[in-house]
Amino acid sequence: MSKILIRGAKVLGGEPQDVLIDGAVIAAVGTGLPDEGAEVVEADGKVLLPGLVDLHTHLREPGREDSETVLTGTRAAASGGYTAVFAMANTFPVADTAGVVEQVYRLGQEHGYCDVQPIGAVTVGLEGKKLAELGAMHESAAGVTVFSDDGKCVDDAVIMRRALEYVKAFGGVVAQHAQEPRLTEGAQMNEGVVSAELGLGGWPAVAEESIIARDVLLAEHVGSRVHICHLSTAGSVEIVRWAKSRGIDVTAEVTPHHLLLTDELVRTYDPVYKVNPPLRTERDVTALREALADGTIDIVATDHAPHPHEDKDCEWAAAAMGMVGLETALSVVQQTMVETGLLDWAGVADRMSFKPARIGQAAGHGRPVSAGEPANLTLVDTAYRGAVDPAGFASRSRNTPYEGRELPGRVTHTWLRGKATLVDGKLA
Template identity: 80%
Template structure:
C-alpha cells in the first residue's frame, strides 16, 4: 500500500484515514467507483491506496468561477493542460475558462474546443465561459444560445477583461440569458474613468505618478447593473469585486432580494496598493490592488456572505510581459496554486471563516452560480468523489519554480503562506497525490 501509484484510474480505490471533513472530527473516507463509498471512524475496508490524513482537512473539490487558461491563442502563457494541472495542484476540480482567448470564445465552436481540451487533459472539469458580445467589443451580442446548446453547455457569460459598458446591451444580455438560466458575469469598469489607468487611484498613485483607476469606476457600473438586473428580473454576477463601496452596493442589492452574486480574488484579500511602490509589475492587476480599508471590507463581506465566492482570476503571462517597466506590463497574476493558502491566511487563521465556510465560498456557492450539478456537493456517502485533502499545518515559502502553471507571475514569490494541497480527487481519481500531479489517462 504505497501512497504513490504508478497509474491511477477510476478503478483505483482510496481509503483516507483520520481526515477532518470540513474541519470536523477525524474520520475515514472510502472512495471507489468515482463516489464516496463510506465515511466513518476505523473503517474496515480494503482499498488500493491508503492515505494517512492525520491533521488534514477534507473539502469538496474547489470550483473557480474565473480562470484564464489562455488556450487557444496564448499557449506561451498557458494551455488548457497546464492550467488544469495548476488547478488540480490548487485543489480545484472545476474551473470556468474565461472567454478572452484568441479567437475569442464567442461561438459554439470555440467553447466546444476549450471544453474538449479540458476533457482530454483530465485534470479538472473545464466549463467554458462564453463572451457576451462578439469579439468582446461591446457592440453586438454573441450567439449566447448557440454556446449554451453546444457540448460545452455554457451558462456563464462574460466579456471579462472588458466591461459591457453599454447599458442597453447589458440589459438585453441579462434578459436574454434568462431563457436558459444563464448569468452575466460583469467585469465592472467604467471605461472613460479608467483611460490610461495603471493602479488604484489614491494616495499611492498620486505619489507614484501612475494613472489612477478610481473605485467609483467599479462601483458606478455595479450600481447600474444591480438596478438593471432588478428591473428585468435577471441573475447578475459581479466579477472580482475590489472596493469597500462595491461591497456596500452588493449588500444593498441582496437586501432587496435581487439575484446578485459576487466574487473576490485571493489577491484582493491579501495585498494592497502599497505594494506598487516597488514599481514591480508583478503587482499590476485589473482591477488594481486597493487600500487596506478595502481589504478589510472584502474579508468581512466574504465572511458574512455578502461576497459569495472566492475566484482566482488566474491570469498567466509570459516573463517578458512582466519583466519590464510598469506602464507596458500586462495586468494579472497567477493564482490557482496559492488560492487556498491565501484564503487560509486571510480568512481561516484570522478567525473570520471556518473550513465549512471555506467549502461554501470556494465550492458550494461557485458551483451553484455556475450551475455545475456535479460539483460543490456535500461531503457525504454516495456523492461524487470530488474532494481536496489539505494540510493546514504546512508552512513554507512560495516557490514559483514548483508551479504547474506555465507562467510565473505570482505576487507571493518567497512569501510564507500556510497550508498545502496534499491530494485532489476528480470523481474518485487522484489528480494530485502526496502533493504531486498524478498522471492522467485522458477522458473518463
C-alpha cells in the same frame, strides 16, 4: 485500485473521520472503516474539503499558449485543489461562438486534471457592440451558462440589458467586469494617495461602483441574474449588500490577492503587482474580508491570469495586468480568513466549492462529503508553512505576487471522480 480509504481526515475541519472512495463515488464516511482491498491514504488530521471550483480562470488556449494551455492550467488547478474551473472567453479567437467553446470544453475532457467549463463572451469579439451567440453556446456540447466579456466591461446599458434578458430564458448568468472605461483611461493603479505620490494614472473606485450600481438595477428590472467579477472596493460591497437586501439576484466574487495585498506594494514599481482591478487600500481589504465572512460576497475566485516572462518583466507602464493564482489561492484564504477567525473550514468549502458550483451550475461539483456523492475531493495539510517558489508551479507562467512569501497550508491530494490527480503534492 478502485477503492481508496482516506483515514483520519477532518472533514470540513471537523472531527477526524474515514472516507471510503469506491470508483468515482464516495461509498462511506465514518470512523473505523475497514481497509480491505483499498489503497490507504493516511490523512493524519489533514482537512478534507470538497473539490474546489474556480468561477474565474484564464486558460489562454486557443491563441496564447505561450502563457498557458488547457493542459498546464488544469494541472495548476489540480495542484491547488481544484476539480473544476470556468475558463474565461478572452482567447484568440474569442470564445463567442459554439465552435470555440466546444474546442475549449473538449480540450478539458482530453487532459483530465480537472473539469473545464467554458465561459462564453457576452458580445462579439468582446467589442461591446453586438450580442454574441449566447443561445448557440448554451445549446452546444459545452452547455455554457455563464457569459462574460471579462477584461472588458459591457459598458453599454442597452447591450447589458439585452444580455440579461437573453440568459434569463435558460437560467444563465452574466458575469460583469465592472469598469467604466471613460473613468479609467490611462489608469495604472488604484487612484489614491499612493498613485498621487508615484505619479501614476489612477483607477478610481467609482469606476467599479457605478457599473455595479447600474447592473444590479438592470438585473432587478429584467428579473435576471448578474454576477460581479473580482469586486475590489468597500463601496462596491455596500452596493451589493443593498442590492441583496432588495432581493435582487446578484452574486459577487473576490480574488485572493484583493484579500491580502494593498496598493502600497506598487511603491516597488514591480509589475507583478499590476492587476485589473488594481490592488486597493487597507480599508478596502478589511471590507472585503468582512463581506466574504458575512456572505455579502458569495465566493472566492482566482482570476488566474498567466503571462509570459517578457510581458511582466518590463517597465510598469508597458507590463500586462494580471497574476497567477490557482496554486496559491487556498493558502491565501487560510491566512486571511481562517487564521483571522473570519471563516472556519466549512465556510471555506462554502465559498470555494459549494457556492461557485451553484452559481456556475457545475454538475457533480460542490457536493457534500457524504456517501453517494461524486468523489471530487481535496486534502489539505493546514499545519504546513513554507515560502512560495514559482519554479515549482505547474502553470506555464510564473507571475505570482507571492514569490518568497511564507504562506500556510499545502494541498497534498486531489481526487477527480475518485481518480487521483495530485498525490503527496505531486501531479499524478
